[in-house]
Amino acid sequence: MLKIENLHVRIAGKDILTGLDLEVKAGEVHAIMGPNGAGKSTLGNVLAGREGYEVTQGSIEFNGKNLLELEPEERAAEGVFLAFQYPVEIPGVNNTYFLRAALNAQRKRRGEKELDSMQFLKRVREKLAVLHLKDELLHRAVNEGFSGGEKKRNEIFQMALLEPKLAVLDETDSGLDIDAMKLVADGVNAMRDPSRAFVVITHYQRLLDYIVPDFVHVLADGHIVESGDKSLALKLEEHGYSWIAERKLVGAA
């Protein structure tokens, strides 16, 4: 589904990703862990198509298409979704209106029939229930005045509604208490499906107790330095990220 090869990314003249390789197949959950400043969020942003990220080398292929050639909205229609680390507040834009406009814009681009109000609301109610979100959030402006936890749950709610093929969760666990984190994990687990893949970017192992990954990768200095199964996350938790650096030194010697 997703194939990243030798990806080099530069922001404002500074090299952030330096030869990242990653392959994600449908149905898989990959966790990307790593210390602060390793380039984790850059990866999410490059996948979603944020401006100001210069790809100097390498490629990203998504279901056979060159993702880097697509606009952010084209990527969305292809099925790429980024849950933001810092969801943006948009005063004056009603949450429901926005979600329906987004969903129908994607459907239109894919040549599917747009949903009418009734069909849309039916879908909204189903997804709200899974995330234990209050109806009231729908009537408010997008993320405006939402608590940190509400913002993160709103991201997962949007994901549930838009039903992407590849969901990238950028530190969705940051700032969440254990109850909110469980709700987020429930929302993600409810969407796990043989046709859908997840890339879960996180600094802590904690989230992976609830969203159990098939693969864990450690990102440091702009590329993946270690890959393994879920036990790798536990080792990291025990030894810290410095353990990776030490192992690398030993390996090099």
Place this chain on the structure above:
Amino acid sequence: MAGGFLEPFLADAGQASRSQAAWLTEARTNALQQLARDGMPGPRSEAWKYSSLRALGQRQYQRGDAEANSRAIDKQLLALPGVDGPRLVFVNGAFRADLSTTRTIKGLQLTALSSVLESDPDSLQPFLSRSFDDPAHVFARLNSALASDGPVIRVAAGVAVEPLVHLIFVGAAASTSLAWQLRSIIEIAEGGSLRLVEHHVGEAGQSHFGNVLSQIAVRANARLDLLQVQNSPETASLTRRTDVVLDADAHLELRSIEAGAQWMRHDLVVNLSGDRSRFVSRGVFALRGRQHADTRLDVRHSARDSACDILWRGVADQRSRGIFHGAITVEPGADGSDALLSNKNLLLSAQAEIDTQPVLEIYADEVKAAHGATVGQLDEHALFYLRTRGLSADEARSLLTLAFCRVAFDSVENEALREHLDVLLLERLPSMEQEPTTDKASA
């Protein structure tokens, strides 16, 4: 020295100004003399700093419209969704009884100035004898000298008028460019209340010059909710002056949408002259093409514990130009006043220009005052966020721009009307043509 613009009005105006009421003839003659003496404000006039009158001075308009009473008007032009109360319609400066609907409502007088001037002119003396002594107020003078029609709305003491009243000022196509005048007088007596829509429209292509002078008096404990929808064709010129006096505990709730006209000037002059009087203003101008819109607020606190709360937004695209001047003066003795002014603007093109100027002058004690003004562009983070959810760059821009403007009317309770205002702005704002979903899903 009168400029070219004023000449056709001054030529034989003495004849037109004559009235059976001596005081009115005198007031009109006085205004004419002032115009003849001072002419048009020059390039150094502070009040006209951003809106040059030179271009206007080079144009010639025919005075009034002899056929105003018979011009055919498309009914669609007059319609406003959610508004079906009594209405007064004026075409090219003249009252049109045939297009108006005035059913009898107890405690509400809804008439045309032209008929009051025949039946009972003296009842309007306090309004019509007003003199405008500042040469900058050239159009108020012109209106004082020439206007012979307009709405007269009076609400009796203690009466809460239920239906939403609709005032419509129409510019109708004619073979030449016309200059028309309307004088509007609104008085809400003690404890009364009224909800009113002031609606400016016109037939496409006409390039008339409209000049509206409104005098509004909200007496003690009375309330006026006024929605101004200025949607004139983008070929017309329009100047308005709205003069408001608020007595003790009076309340004016004003919503203003400035979307139309090629050249537009609105002077909004509010005097908080009664203790605890309150003025709330929400407004937006949305400009494109070569539109020019100049909004000038002059709010004066002259009584204790009076409050104003002013929040305006501006959007300028292409080569348009927007000006917002917001002046608040707290006079000596107006202690305990509360003044709030915010003006945020959005530039959608490198060729567009917005000038904003908040002015706060305080001569009293224990005053709470805050003001701020900004000019900026759309938030890149918000644009990206919307695009990652599937909206195109154009859709995302239009949605954010509309959201930015909506603060002006999101408190309008009439849902059909509010949605119409949404659509009106969407149509005016850039790259809105392919907007996919203008209907709202309400969960």
